[in-house]
Amino acid sequence: MQGDAKPFQDKIVEILNHGSLNLAMGLGYRAGLFDIMDAKARPCTVEEICKAAGLNRRYVQEWLGVMVCGEIVALVRDDDGQPRFLLPKAHGDVLARRAGSGNLGVYTQEIPLLTACAMESVFQGFLTGAGVPYEQYPAFHDFMAQLGDAKHRQVLVNTFLPSVDEGSIVQALHRGIHVCDLGCAQGVAILLMAQAFPASRFTGIDISVDALETARADAHEMGLTNVCFEQRDAAELYHPNSLSARFDYITAFDAIHDQTRPLEALRGIHELLKPDGAFSMIDIAAESDMEGNRNHPMGAFLYTVSLMHCMPVGLVDGGAGLGMMWGRQLAEKMLAKAGFGRVSVTTIPNDPFNLHFFCRK
Template sequence: MVIPLNNLTKKQLRGMASGAETETATEFTSRVTQQLVGGIAGIGLAMGMETGLFDVMISMGENKKTSQEIADLAGMKERYVREWLGYMAAANITNFDPNEGKFWLPSHRSNIMELKGLVMTLPILYGGFFKVAECFRKDGPTGVPFEEYHKLDDLIHLTQGRFCQDQLIQEFLPSMPQVHRCLETGIHVLDLGCGEGTATITMARRFFKSRFYGLDISQPALRTARYKAAEMGLSNVEFIKADISLMPTDWTDKFDYLFVHFVLHDLSYPTKALREMHRVLKPGGTLSVIEINAYSNLEDNLERQDRKSIVLAYSYSLVTCLPISLCPGDGAGLGGLWGREEAQKALEQAKFQVVSVTEACNDGVHLMCVKPMA
């Protein structure tokens, strides 16, 4: 029987979500085992993407080849390739013909690379797993520095790239008509926590009359951003290494539009950062804060139907957002799921006027703000 969800009480929804009313111990272990095995299979997918083996398999079409033939195409050691192919066949990613001893990737699975951001989450984020575990101890470290997460900048680029490619120019900016018109005529824009400059460069290429600045504390990410901008011949973009909570003194009232994409909750000193953001934004200027689409109360998040997105958000938060924020010892430790209500409260306390709170991009919520005229 199907019961309309809107006819259920919150208590009933919580019971359904937890499965506590009907689930047996055997069913519980079976369900969790399935989840764990699926996650472990993800390591194999990540290896195929990192080594380029999936690119080789996709290029083969549905032509069946032996492990040696695939290794030769990839320029790799056959023994490792053979083990990976067995791993992927067991996970039902590649197909295997036992009569010919050959492997292939069915054409309907050739879009596997679209999942790269999600697939690479596990190996990149959990490189700091044991360091984070040490933080749980009362006498352990307060957090883990950003630098300990190898290729985290790459992961941020992968997970945010789709939004910049498919939505930023096409949907997000046009949803703010006044900002969009100003971008066309020419304004100063600051992308805070720009990483490898994906959003900054996307905007700079489209709105050539405007001047864009990307700010980040990661020198490797900024090197990549500068290289990309130079390669494209962009002259209206500049990348600066600086802390959001301590921006250049001569930036007061400099910018017409500030863009902050999945950054604020990671900061050790978000209150200081918001004060600085208020300082550098012109009176009447607009601030876009995009945060994880979550509520500040756990109960409200557990009642949502898209539980998978909440689980994923908590994984990011526990292993990176929280320990990075707490690393200095006195960091705020907001966590990725501090929620839209607390975010709005923090923005209002920083003297921004929150104009709207709407869902935006992939699992994000957009808090659009203005700095009131003096």
């Protein structure tokens, strides 16, 4: 290392500390500890925190040790000398559930979940090149559905859709059009749209039987009659089929980069659209050249999520294995190959992670 560069050994120590901190923060977030301490808005004893959370004192005490050493929680002592613990408001602003779309605390669960789901299988992939099937990630996909629910409820209907094509999509949704969500998973986005726009009809498509069962059950519970779900392989939809030229508008939320045959899936979307139909592809804001992502503020995190999930899922059965960080340039080339002659790429209000690729057939 040259000049004032930090010694590499110190960097590794910092990585070990931060990796450990992420694991503990994920546990604390899941247990609701950040929310409880945020709501208290004052220094509390371990006993006060445990009583409010309904959790074991010994575990919470050890967890607080991690949080104090990681400078997430402040340790203070009053006149009685008893230790008390405070989550500063500025920390609660990004760690507590009240932060809404600005909540970064929820992401602390992601790497620990992926590690539990797929660590050994991904390691084997280094040796064999094999993918990891979607079915191996049930806990992670449940988490992603919860994350999507929180994000979509905040921004989809009130912020994102009004921004699409200068508001014309929302106007059409109110009049009544036929919409498809490709890779709908448990149906979070499409159920919200179906609820908000009763004059329109909605179809969710996914390859996962379990996810679609959850989506159908939720639609029934919500009393929605303008939505249906179909199990289909997106890569097979580019052949003429019963859904050809049926849809006015198609959405795909962070779904294309997970496809084993993404180009065929995009061609399938083109096949399903009416002659002047519109397609919104929401996908990760990244560059296709790794060099262009070196200064990405969450580049290492996003590449890790891709390594542990998106890429291996996309490699199943000899798939393309695009990965989450396939990037804007490759995405635009593939959209053009799929037949989309008009593509605009814009940022998304209140969503620093993704870009909106808006396409017309």
